[in-house]
Amino acid sequence: MDFKLTEEHEMIRQAARDFAINELKPGVIERDEKQEFPKEQVKKMGELGFMGMMASPEYGGGGMDTVSYVLAMEELSKIDASASVVVSVNNSLVCWGLDTYGTEEQKKKYLSKLTTGEKIGAFCLSEPEAGSDATSQKTTAIDKGDHYILNGTKNWITNGNSAEIYLVIAHTDKEKKHRGINAFIVEKGMEGFEVGPKEQKMGIRGSDTHSLTFNDVKVPKENRIGEDGFGFKFAMKTLAGGRIGIAAQALGIAAGAYEMAKEYSKIRKAFGTEIKNHQAIAFKLADMHTSIEAARHMVMKAAWDKDNGHNYDLSGAMAKLYASQVAMDVTVEAVQVHGGNGYVKEYHVERMMRDAKITQIYEGTSEIQKIVISRSILAD
Numbered sequence: 001m002d003f004k005l006t007e008e009h010e011m012i013r014q015a016a017r018d019f020a021i022n023e024l025k026p027g028v029i030e031r032d033e034k035q036e037f038p039k040e041q042v043k044k045m046g047e048l049g050f051m052g053m054m055a056s057p058e059y060g061g062g063g064m065d066t067v068s069y070v071l072a073m074e075e076l077s078k079i080d081a082s083a084s085v086v087v088s089v090n091n092s093l094v095c096w097g098l099d100t101y102g103t104e105e106q107k108k109k110y111l112s113k114l115t116t117g118e119k120i121g122a123f124c125l126s127e128p129e130a131g132s133d134a135t136s137q138k139t140t141a142i143d144k145g146d147h148y149i150l151n152g153t154k155n156w157i158t159n160g161n162s163a164e165i166y167l168v169i170a171h172t173d174k175e176k177k178h179r180g181i182n183a184f185i186v187e188k189g190m191e192g193f194e195v196g197p198k199e200q201k202m203g204i205r206g207s208d209t210h211s212l213t214f215n216d217v218k219v220p221k222e223n224r225i226g227e228d229g230f231g232f233k234f235a236m237k238t239l240a241g242g243r244i245g246i247a248a249q250a251l252g253i254a255a256g257a258y259e260m261a262k263e264y265s266k267i268r269k270a271f272g273t274e275i276k277n278h279q280a281i282a283f284k285l286a287d288m289h290t291s292i293e294a295a296r297h298m299v300m301k302a303a304w305d306k307d308n309g310h311n312y313d314l315s316g317a318m319a320k321l322y323a324s325q326v327a328m329d330v331t332v333e334a335v336q337v338h339g340g341n342g343y344v345k346e347y348h349v350e351r352m353m354r355d356a357k358i359t360q361i362y363e364g365t366s367e368i369q370k371i372v373i374s375r376s377i378l379a380d
C-alpha cells in the first residue's frame with residue numbers, strides 16, 4: 001500500500017487551494033448573504049479546468065482520475081461550498097454521465113461546452129413528490145416518433161437558472177415502472193421550459209436552486225441518453241459517482257472549519273492563556289482531526305475504487321454517510337471553539353455549519369445511504 005499522493009495530485013491540490021484562497025474567499029460572506037451565484041468564479045474555474053476534470057480530453061475534459069477530482073473538491077469546499085457544488089454537479093452528474101453514456105454527437109454538441117465552463121449543466125431527477133423515492137416521479141416524455149413531448153415539474157435543481165444544459169429524467173412508459181424511465185438532454189430556451197423562483201436556503205446560499213417546469217417541451221429523439229429504458233440506471237449510476245464528490249465536499253467543509261478553529265485556538269486567550277492550552281479545547285481539536293482523517297481515507301478509498309474499476313456503490317455511500325456526519329459534528333464544534341465569534345458571519349464557521357447540513361440531504365439522504373449500505377452488506 002502507498003498512501004502518498006503523486007506529484008501531479010499534489011499540483012492539482014495546490015492549484016485548487018490557491019484558487020480557493022485567492023478567488024473564492026474574497027466575497028464568500030457577501031455571496032452567502034445576498035444568495036449570489038459565483039458567476040465570475042465559475043467562469044475562471046472553467047478556464048482552469050475544474051469544470052470537466054474527469055471528462056475525456058477530446059471533448060475538452062482534463063482526463064484526470066477521481067482522486068484528482070476529490071482533492072480539488074476538498075480544497076474548494078474548505079472555503080466555499082456554494083462554488084464547489086457547482087463543480088460537483090457539473091463534473092460528476094453532468095459531464096461524467098454524458099462522457100460515459102452519451103453518443104458522439106451529444107458529446108460534441110454538449111459535453112465540449114460543459115467541460116470548459118462555457119455552459120453549465122444541471123441534473124434533474126427530484127420532483128415535489130419524488131425525492132428519495134425516485135421511481136414515483138410524474139414527469140412524462142411521450143414518444144412522438146422523431147421527438148418526445150416532455151411535461152412535468154422538477155424541483156431543488158442545483159444550477160437551476162445558471163445552467164444551459166439540463167439532464168432530465170422522465171417516464172416514457174409508466175407501466176414498465178423503472179424500466180420505463182429515460183434521461184434527456186434539454187436546453188434552456190426550448191419552448192415550454194420555464195425556470196421557477198430561486199429557493200431561499202439555509203446553506204450553500206450562493207448556489208442557484210430552482211424548480212423547473214416543462215409544458216409540452218419538444219425534445220429531439222437524438223437527445224435521449226442511452227437505449228430506451230436506460231434512464232433509471234443512468235440516474236443511479238451517475239448518482240453513485242456523484243456521492244463521492246459530495247463526500248469530498250463534506251470533507252472539505254469539515255477540514256476548513258477545523259483549520260479555522262485550530263488557528264483561532266492559538267490566538268484567543270481566556271484565563272491568562274491561549275484557549276488551545278485548555279484541555280477541553282485541545283481534545284475537541286483532537287476529535288475533529290481524527291474524524292476528518294478517517295473521512296478523508298474513506299473518500300479516497302471510494303475514489304480509488306472508481307479509478308480502478310471496482311464497484312464503488314458501497315464505498316461511495318459509506319464515504320458520503322460518514323463524511324457528511326463529520327461535516328456536521330466538526331462545524332458545530334468549530335463554532336463552539338470560536339465562542340461568541342463563532343456565531344457571527346465574519347468568522348466563517350457559522351456559514352460552514354449551515355452549509356454542512358445539505359451534505360446529509362442531497363444526492364441521497366443519510367437514511368438512503370444506510371439503505372444502500374445495508375443492502376450491499378446483506379446481499380451475500
Ligand SMILES: Cc1cc2nc3c(=O)[nH]c(=O)nc-3n(C[C@H](O)[C@H](O)[C@H](O)COP(=O)(O)OP(=O)(O)OC[C@H]3O[C@@H](n4cnc5c(N)ncnc54)[C@H](O)[C@@H]3O)c2cc1C
Nearest residue numbers: 123124125126131132133156157158361362363364365367
Ligand atoms: C439545496 C438542494 C439542492 C438539490 N439539488 C438537486 C439537484 O441538483 N438535482 C436533483 O434532482 N435533486 C436535487 N436536490 C433534491 C435532493 O436530492 C432531495 O431533497 C433528497 O433526495 C431528498 O428527497 P426529498 O426532499 O423529497 O425528501 P423525502 O424523500 O421526502 O425524505 C424525507 C425524509 O424521509 C426519509 N426517508 C425517505 N424514504 C425513506 C426510507 N425508505 N427509509 C428511511 N427514511 C426514508 C429521508 O431520508 C428524509 O429524512 C437538492 C436538494 C436541495 C435541498
